[in-house]
Amino acid sequence: MLNTYPSALQPYLQGSQLLDCSCCSEATTFFVDRGYYLKIAPKGSLAQETRFTQWFYAKGLSVKVVLYLSEDKDYLLTKKAEGEVLTNCLDQPKELCRALATGLHQLQSLSVKDFPSSDKLDVYIQSAEANYQKGCFDKSLLVPWMDFTDREEAWQYFQTHKHLLKKDVIVHGDYCLPNVLMKDGHFCGLIDLGQAGIGDHHIDIYWAIWSLWYNLKTDQYTDCFLDFYGRHLVDDNLLRTIAAIETFA
Numbered sequence: 001m002l003n004t005y006p007s008a009l010q011p012y013l014q015g016s017q018l019l020d021c022s023c024c025s026e027a028t029t030f031f032v033d034r035g036y037y038l039k040i041a042p043k044g045s046l047a048q049e050t051r052f053t054q055w056f057y058a059k060g061l062s063v064k065v066v067l068y069l070s071e072d073k074d075y076l077l078t079k080k081a082e083g084e085v086l087t088n089c090l091d092q093p094k095e096l097c098r099a100l101a102t103g104l105h106q107l108q109s110l111s112v113k114d115f116p117s118s119d120k121l122d123v124y125i126q127s128a129e130a131n132y133q134k135g136c137f138d139k140s141l142l143v144p145w146m147d148f149t150d151r152e153e154a155w156q157y158f159q160t161h162k163h164l165l166k167k168d169v170i171v172h173g174d175y176c177l178p179n180v181l182m183k184d185g186h187f188c189g190l191i192d193l194g195q196a197g198i199g200d201h202h203i204d205i206y207w208a209i210w211s212l213w214y215n216l217k218t219d220q221y222t223d224c225f226l227d228f229y230g231r232h233l234v235d236d237n238l239l240r241t242i243a244a245i246e247t248f249a
Helices: 007-013 047-058 093-108 121-133 151-164 202-216 222-229 236-246
Strands: 018-020 028-032 036-042 065-070 073-079 169-171 180-183 186-190 197-199
Touching: 007 036, 007 065, 007 073, 047 065, 047 073, 093 169, 093 180, 093 186, 093 202, 093 222, 121 151, 121 197, 121 236, 151 236, 202 222, 202 236
Parallel strands: none
Antiparallel strands: 018 028, 028 036, 036 073, 065 073, 169 197, 180 186
16 A cells, blocks of 8 residues: 555655545645644645645744655645644643643744735635525534524624724634643644635634533533633634524635
8 A cells, every 4th residue: 555655655655654644625635643733635735735834843833844755646745743633632721721722822923914814804704695695504513502493694793893803913814722732741743624714713612612612512612712712812702693603714
């Protein structure tokens, strides 16, 4: 099997065991037991993630890109990160909440001026509006306490509040427990950065809250996370606006 991969990858793969640890249908991810991760996806689809990962690595917030190839498919080889993804730390919920909050503050402290990305917020809003016109409506990504009765209630809330969203920080775009790293009880990095961009900080706050609820099967740690993050930095109306947008994502 290993000899079917491009020749440039062979020095890193030969003699290794590959463990499939994929968590989405768009890409296949293998842990290479020599200390790497290999992501494989359709041709051209990992170019942005490669560029963003390199940028975040230079800021000390992500893993080192070893090799990127775009041949029959895209291949992205990165060094194994230090620490553990937060889904491996569910038995430490308080430390997990602290790491989530610390990671957000470090991410949001970065200057947007040299980030290698076009605006994310406008694309995010435009995509939701286009999907509404197509008839889309999916409540599966809502936390229960931000539910909407129906499609039109979500749409009206979205339209009423969208002008309040700002392009104020760099956002991860998928700020969930599997994409945040912790070592010795402290935040130590980010992975899967292909959806990063410049947008409103409530996008990542919402996904942190959703991921806590989804992975811990309870809402009791929402307050813990918000206390660590800083409640004065959170607008409940804008969190609910992000929830409304996600029903049309």
